[in-house]
Amino acid sequence: MKTVDEHIADILAATRPLPPLEVGLLEAVHGVLAEPVTAPVDLPPFDNSAMDGYAVFSSDVAGASETSPVTLSVVGDIAAGDQDAHAIRSGLCARIMTGAPVPAGADAIVPVEQTDGGTAKVAIRQAAEPGRYIRRSGEDVTAGQTVLEAGTRLGAAQIGMLAAVGRGRVSVRPRPRVVVLSTGSELVEPGGTVGPGQIWDANGFALTAAATEAGAVGFRQGMIGDDPRGVLAAIEEQLGFADLVITSGGVSMGARDVVKEVLSGLGTMRFEQVAMRPGKPQGFGLLDDRAPVFTLPGNPVSAFVSFQIFVRPALRALQGLPPEPLPTVAARLASPITSPSGLRHFLRGDLRHRDGAYEVTPAEGQGSHQIFALSASNCLIVVGEDVTELSEGDQVEVLRLP
Ligand SMILES: Nc1nc2c(c(=O)[nH]1)N[C@H]1C(S)=C(S)[C@@H](COP(=O)(O)OP(=O)(O)OC[C@H]3O[C@@H](n4cnc5c(N)ncnc54)[C@H](O)[C@@H]3O)O[C@H]1N2
Ligand code: MOO
Ligand SMILES: [Mg+2]
Numbered sequence: 001m002k003t004v005d006e007h008i009a010d011i012l013a014a015t016r017p018l019p020p021l022e023v024g025l026l027e028a029v030h031g032v033l034a035e036p037v038t039a040p041v042d043l044p045p046f047d048n049s050a051m052d053g054y055a056v057f058s059s060d061v062a063g064a065s066e067t068s069p070v071t072l073s074v075v076g077d078i079a080a081g082d083q084d085a086h087a088i089r090s091g092l093c094a095r096i097m098t099g100a101p102v103p104a105g106a107d108a109i110v111p112v113e114q115t116d117g118g119t120a121k122v123a124i125r126q127a128a129e130p131g132r133y134i135r136r137s138g139e140d141v142t143a144g145q146t147v148l149e150a151g152t153r154l155g156a157a158q159i160g161m162l163a164a165v166g167r168g169r170v171s172v173r174p175r176p177r178v179v180v181l182s183t184g185s186e187l188v189e190p191g192g193t194v195g196p197g198q199i200w201d202a203n204g205f206a207l208t209a210a211a212t213e214a215g216a217v218g219f220r221q222g223m224i225g226d227d228p229r230g231v232l233a234a235i236e237e238q239l240g241f242a243d244l245v246i247t248s249g250g251v252s253m254g255a256r257d258v259v260k261e262v263l264s265g266l267g268t269m270r271f272e273q274v275a276m277r278p279g280k281p282q283g284f285g286l287l288d289d290r291a292p293v294f295t296l297p298g299n300p301v302s303a304f305v306s307f308q309i310f311v312r313p314a315l316r317a318l319q320g321l322p323p324e325p326l327p328t329v330a331a332r333l334a335s336p337i338t339s340p341s342g343l344r345h346f347l348r349g350d351l352r353h354r355d356g357a358y359e360v361t362p363a364e365g366q367g368s369h370q371i372f373a374l375s376a377s378n379c380l381i382v383v384g385e386d387v388t389e390l391s392e393g394d395q396v397e398v399l400r401l402p
Contacts, residue, residue: 001275003385004309004344008323011284011310014268015292017320018243020171025162028154030215031172032319037148039165042138047102048080050133054115054122055088055096055106058130069116069123078103093122102134109133141165151320153215176318178211178218178311179242180204181234183249183259184298185225202371203248203303207296210307213402214315216244226256232263239288243318246311249298251281259283259295269293275385276344278302278368282310292318299368305346305380308401326380326399331358333394339383348377351398360398377401 020034049055056072064070072093078086080099087104088094094103102109108128116123141147147161148154154162154172162170182204190200204220211218219242224234231250238245250259251271260283263269269285279302283295292314296306313323331351339345348363360381365373380399383390390396 001273001280001342004274004276007272007274007282007284007310008313011292011314012317012323014284014286015314015317016290018173018176018318021174022169022171023174024169025159025167027174028162028170028172029156029159030175031154031170032321033148033150033152033154033158034171034173034320036146036150037162037165037167037170038146039141039143041166042143043141043164044135044137044139047137048135049096049098049100049102049109050135051109051111052097053095053109053111053113053133054093054124055103056093056108056110056124056128057088057090057106058108058128058132060090060093061108061110061124061127064124064127066125069125071121071123074118074120074122093124095119095122107131107134153319153321173319176216176243176315177241178208178216178244178246178315179238180207180211180218180220181238181245181247182223183226183231183247184223185227185256187223189223202300203296203298206300206304206371207246207248207307210304211246211311211315214312215319216315226250226258228258228262231258235263235287235293239291242291244291244311244314245293246307247293247295248303251283251295251297253281263287263293263295267293269295271295275342276305276309276346277340278346279306279309280343282306284310297368300371301348301374302368304374308380308399309346326401329358329398329400330395331360331381331398333381333390333392333396334359334361336389336391337362337381337383338389339387341388342385344385345381345383346399347381347383348374349379349381349398350377351379351400358398360396 061070075092078096078100107130110128114126182201186198187201188194188198208218208220250257260271267287271283274282281297296303349360351360363373363377382397
């Protein structure tokens with residue numbers, strides 16, 4: 001059997017980054033920047049006030065206090081966005097708003113709370129040292145500075161950074177479009193009625209949601225019966241559109257496991273047993289030289305775990321990012337577990353922080369059909385291939401689920 005790590009290595013070797021696209025900023029959310037971005041100007045672009053108050057000569061107010069205020073004449077108001085150049089001289093001040101340009105001559109701002117708030121004349125009740133409450137031009141970013149490197153995933157803060165340096169469009173590797181197809185003649189659309197032998201399609205929803213959680217754009221393209229021609233046509237139909245295709249079901253040894261039957265020998269598709277539980281039967285490859293196709297096992301927990309272990313790294317590779325495991329912590333095992341020899345075991349569990357350390361309780365019901373136990377879990381407990389027994393109190397590696 002192939003190891004988990006060998007399968008991941010094959011997936012990464014076959015997955016090429018998507019070509020960059022130039023898009024508007026809000027289309028770039030969760031994209032990965034494909035170019036470095038430099039600031040064309042300083043940020044702040046000009047010295048400006050950090051407070052609503054009065055722009056003063058600090059030397060004029062050096063002796064000001066509650067008991068002996070200093071009175072200054074107010075020459076006028078300066079608001080954020082004012083385009084006129086203002087200037088003051090000693091003995092005068094200007095009322096100024098947060099974000100407004102500091103007038104020439106002034107070297108400090110006195111907040112309005114430390115004054116009587118006057119409009120023609122103002123009593124200043126506190127001294128201000130030079131530079132007080134002035135946000136200096138260039139103190140955040142200097143013109144020419146690289147503010148975002150190529151390869152940065154664009155979250156809200158980075159999108160704000162791009163806008164703040166005046167960028168309207170950027171080159172990104174976009175969020176991959178992931179198409180999810182469920183196979184199985186037993187499947188019924190949730191909301192509909194199940195007849196004898198039928199079940200509702202859980203995988204289509206879980207895998208599409210998992211793709212979205214992983215930063216991709218998930219498209220659930222419905223259910224296909226176990227009919228070889230229908231399965232092949234449905235997958236081929238998506239190839240022009242999808243950046244990555246996921247199917248679930250039909251990859252084991254059954255007489256109706258048609259996914260494996262129709263895709264075997266096409267493109268680089270390979271169907272293998274991977275030494276893991278759950279998720280042993282796996283199919284992966286390229287049908288069109290572009291979009292990776294993952295044929296995941298049908299049991300809902302197997303499909304979900306396979307996504308987290310194999311599809312996630314591929315989604316990162318499509319955006320040109322290095323693989324990164326789910327956040328991993330070491331935890332104390334709250335109850336003993338047994339594990340099959342030779343398989344990497346991903347048990348579902350509940351991770352808690354208790355008395356300054358992590359503790360993990362394996363879920364009741366570790367069958368690969370037991371989606372309830374999965375839904376009540378927040379992590380996967382990883383048990384190595386050569387470990388068969390663990391006791392309460394042992395340290396284990398835990399992958400936190402998103
Ligand atoms: N003789 C053997 N049988 C099986 C083996 C084996 O090695 N030898 N492996 C078992 C393992 S492990 C797994 S995992 C499953 C994989 O099954 P398939 O990928 O072939 O999937 P199906 O047969 O289509 O379905 C399996 C199971 O999952 C349910 N299912 C399928 N799709 C969905 C869905 N969208 N939503 C909810 N549930 C779904 C399906 O009804 C079956 O119960 O094979 C074992 N058998
Ligand atoms: O590999 Mo199957 O996923 O154990 O149930
Ligand atoms: Mg089967």
